[in-house]
Amino acid sequence: MERLPGFRDFYPEPLPNSEAWSADARQYIFGKWREVARRYAFREYDGPPLEPLELFTLKSGEEIVGQLYNFVDKGERAVALRPEMTPTLARMISSSERNYKKPIKWFAVPQLFRYERQQKGRLREHFQFNCDIFGESDVSAEAELIALLIDTLRSFGLTSDDFVIRLSSRNAWQEFFQQRCQDESKAYQFYQIIDKMEREDPAQSKIKLDALGISADEVTTFIKSGTPTAELDLILKNLTARGLSDFVRVDYHVIRGLAYYTGVVFEAFDKKGEFRAIAGGGRYDNLVKLISGGKVNLPALGFGMGDVVLLELLKARGLMPKFDSHIHAFCLIEDEELRPASLELIHDLRDEGYAIEYSFTPAKSDKQFKRAMELNSAYTIKLERSADLELTVKLKNLRTREEKILAPGDLHENLG
Amino acid sequence: MERLPGFRDFYPEPLPNSEAWSADARQYIFGKWREVARRYAFREYDGPPLEPLELFTLKSGEEIVGQLYNFVDKGERAVALRPEMTPTLARMISSSERNYKKPIKWFAVPQLFRYERQQKGRLREHFQFNCDIFGESDVSAEAELIALLIDTLRSFGLTSDDFVIRLSSRNAWQEFFQQRCQDESKAYQFYQIIDKMEREDPAQSKIKLDALGISADEVTTFIKSGTPTAELDLILKNLTARGLSDFVRVDYHVIRGLAYYTGVVFEAFDKKGEFRAIAGGGRYDNLVKLISGGKVNLPALGFGMGDVVLLELLKARGLMPKFDSHIHAFCLIEDEELRPASLELIHDLRDEGYAIEYSFTPAKSDKQFKRAMELNSAYTIKLERSADLELTVKLKNLRTREEKILAPGDLHENLG
Secondary structure, three states: OOOOOOOOOEEOOOOOOOOOEEHHHHHHHHHHHHHHHHHOOOEEOEOOOEEEHHHHHHHHOHHHHHHOEEEEOOOOOEEEEOOOOHHHHHHHHHHHHHHOOOOEEEEEOOEEEOOOOOOOOOOOEEEEEEEEEEOOOOOHHHHHHHHHHHHHHHHOOOOOOOEEEEEEEHHHHHHHHHHHOOOHHHHHHHHHHHHHOOOOOHHHHHHHHHHOOOOHHHHHHHHHHOOOOHHHHHHHHHHHHOOOHHHEEEOOOOOOOOOOOOOEEEEEEEOOOOOOOOEEEEEOOOHHHHHOOOOOOOOEEEEEEEHHHHHHHHHHOOOOOOOOOOOOEEEEOOOHHHHHHHHHHHHHHHHOOOOEEEOOOOOOHHHHHHHHHHOOOOEEEEEEEOOOOOEEEEEEEOOOOOEEEEOHHHHHHHOO | OOOOOOOOOEEOOOOOOOOOEEHHHHHHHHHHHHHHHHHOOOEEOEOOOEEEHHHHHHHHOHHHHHHOEEEEOOOOOEEEEOOOOHHHHHHHHHHHHHHOOOOEEEEEOOEEEOOOOOOOOOOOEEEEEEEEEEOOOOOHHHHHHHHHHHHHHHHOOOOOOOEEEEEEEHHHHHHHHHHHOOOHHHHHHHHHHHHHOOOOOHHHHHHHHHHOOOOHHHHHHHHHHOOOOHHHHHHHHHHHHOOOHHHEEEOOOOOOOOOOOOOEEEEEEEOOOOOOOOEEEEEOOOHHHHHOOOOOOOOEEEEEEEHHHHHHHHHHOOOOOOOOOOOOEEEEOOOHHHHHHHHHHHHHHHHOOOOEEEOOOOOOHHHHHHHHHHOOOOEEEEEEEOOOOOEEEEEEEOOOOOEEEEOHHHHHHHOO
16 A cells, blocks of 8 residues: 655654655754744744635636646535645635734744646645735835744754845836836736746747847846845845845846735745755735735735755755654663562653653563663663662663662652 | 635634634644653654545445545545544554564654535544554553553643543453354444443443343443453553553443454543543554555554544633743834844844844834733843943833843843
8 A cells, every 4th residue: 555646754763765754854844943933923823734726726827726736525615735825824814814913923834735747756745834924014024034034044054155045026027027018918927937037048038038029138137237126225234234144135036936926025045056946935915905805905925935945955964963762761671570660760750751761561681771772762770679678770871881879769860 | 715614724822713723722732742752752753644545445444435535636546635544654654664663652643634524513624643552462552552641631731630541442342242142243233332332322222232132231230340351450550550540440331433443442531521532542453464465464552632622621621821922022122223233132032042023113112012012022122322322221021010221242141
């Protein structure tokens, strides 16, 4: 019995095979995401992994359906496993924003899904760190969001040698377009060309731009100038005040393909250019209005960071820790008469928060010790009855091999 | 735009409406689950939320399909959103058990799904704490698992006045049945009658038992006796050694409806009998063999604990904390000249792990202070320039109203 193609099993480390993903690494990444969001005073939310199909087509058009893991459910509803979190978030905000003071700063760690028939071997699910701010028009919100993104990557040990935030502006490109082309219906087509320029043959891009009556040279000159707009300048100054100027640069190559961005946009890239974008986001001031059917209008901005590229990058830079069971002590039970007293001791230590392991059934002394070593336990503990029939504990530090004889009540002070 | 029926939105507290669920409460519960599992040296795993339909029908028969959130995907595969974790776990163990030392002690916190057409208003998803042990036949493993279950409930502040583990034995009932009925094909039917006895009219149960040629009086006498089998006696002694005897009692009413249990079974109930079972589990020694197509044979046992009944119980007993943003300090920016220096201070404090909030844009002093109070911040901090142009920080404890003037570098020592 096999799992479905494109889905992952997450195993405890050490991993059993090359196909397995690490549940420990996943929890490590989720833990850092939550920790940095908490420092930035972002609150966690979540929504259903399954939503009405219409929620996603409303935002992205009918053409998104070809990429969705969608189906008709037993109640004849057209539904889809969520491909992104933003529509769900906009739905939740639309219905409940009046109960929250602005600006609203929220994050989530959803699993997201897609289904494209043609792409064999590609993952059909991943996890994403989503951070969003609602109710703030000022670009100080962009600076806060980008600082959070930078500090999230820093929390894994990545430095300004490893990654950079490429900052750009959909408005700047919009202005550029409107000065050169009067047909507003072509704007999205133009953004798509800019979005693909870095990966595409320049001659090909030129043909497409010519068709819109836009000069490829002018596009190139604009990108090369890298002159910050007034908005981008404010963001750069704000980030500089925080000591984060090394982590960000203006780069008009970035435009974000999605139609719904309305202002500043940004992407995080590894500096060696080995990986796809680590994260991306921007301002989307019209989405809440769209999703709420015009009832609620709130400025909004956000970013998403996936677990897959991040994990690849952290591995490549040697920044993923190895994980084991993190046992504090393995309790050796050599005299079965002392099993009940050993179980009491184990229970007391676990109650104090220590992770304790032991052999369920009678086992040879060297076999128990070997198991303690395999588990990378910090200590072994062993109850013994002394000559005067008092219970004592022999504590052995498996790193230093140092041994101590203690009264059972003194043990917890000596467990690192 | 509405969410699908039976699914939940999880919001930050305070909750915006009576329909909303608390994302904070969910994370609190997940945190306790993971923490106690870690103390018991259980390792986390996860699998796909979507699996081949066959994985579930193989374990539970075709009749399970009526309760599943199943569909045919774009690749013409019959698939289902997982209704339980055990089949996925058995699949993972079957393929990889050789890489792990026995006993294997694993846990997961999956979201599970079901779809029964007739039940309106019922949740179609919930989260479950799943703990399982593989590779141990001895009932010391049952004792370990039940101790973990008890300590998980204790970690929320529940006591032996609040809940009890009802311990029973599928083997004892099997023996009872075989002594009175030779037709083994009726065994599952018999277990179903016992499973429903507590909720059903006794006359109705008697009619069903009569049809199997089994005396209802003998069943009642057996249940009333409550005499532990040799296995159950060992488990009780083991739990007593851990100081947990008050939390468990033999109760043969419990038999667990599912067909796949093979030995000891147990359920956790609130003592007032107000709620459905909080948790349930038992031994299922044949499942790995079944799922692996006979390739792997490993004894197994486990339990599951859902988030919904647990949360209802904790609320009813006044054991759910209130949650807020847990801000350490709100940084007041009254002089816009000091915004860059304030941003630097905020960033330094966040880097040290403190949760800091501030106003993105210029705002009146009393409005900023009000926001700090609404957020239940522990402190306010405010950069000021003293007469000799040195930067100082005014730190105010919002509980005690105590104020201090500090050098910026001394601040972190004074933030609780």
